[in-house]
Amino acid sequence: MAARELTTKKLEKYEEILIRERNQTQKIIKGIDEIQKRGSKDRSGDLSSYSVHQADMGTDTDEAEKRVYLLNKELEKIKKINLALKRIYEKSYGVCEICGETIPDKRLNIVPYAKYCISCKSKEEMKTRRRR
Numbered sequence: 001m002a003a004r005e006l007t008t009k010k011l012e013k014y015e016e017i018l019i020r021e022r023n024q025t026q027k028i029i030k031g032i033d034e035i036q037k038r039g040s041k042d043r044s045g046d047l048s049s050y051s052v053h054q055a056d057m058g059t060d061t062d063e064a065e066k067r068v069y070l071l072n073k074e075l076e077k078i079k080k081i082n083l084a085l086k087r088i089y090e091k092s093y094g095v096c097e098i099c100g101e102t103i104p105d106k107r108l109n110i111v112p113y114a115k116y117c118i119s120c121k122s123k124e125e126m127k128t129r130r131r132r
């Protein structure tokens with residue numbers, strides 16, 4: 001039993017990593033949000049300094065789409081980080097949700113919010129790919 005659980009020290013380390021990651025992600029989200037707010041102000045007729053960009057409307061739309069994509073990705077990441085933090089507090093962190101095996105540190109260091117071990121993750125990805 002004990003071998004399966006991560007030590008408190010390790011959990012604290014990952015908690016720190018996750019909180020740092022969440023702060024960074026929140027900063028990115030805020031940044032995107034501010035750009036979008038500025039963008040919609042332009043379109044509603046604020047002619048101050050941005051009217052020059054009217055010729056680039058096409059690229060603006062592309063940029064806006066890219067921003068929405070990025071924003072959703074970052075929001076998704078926050079959700080994953082919050083779930084991982086919850087798992088830390090419940091002491092179920094670092095255990096694969098499918099097979100119950102311990103997720104190796106090597107993987108947690110790269111993806112601290114990982115829910116599955118590598119083999120379950122690749123199985124899940126194969127399923128998703130087939131569904132398309």
Ligand SMILES: [Zn+2]
Pocket residue numbers: 096097098099100101116117118119120121
């Ligand atoms: Zn697994």
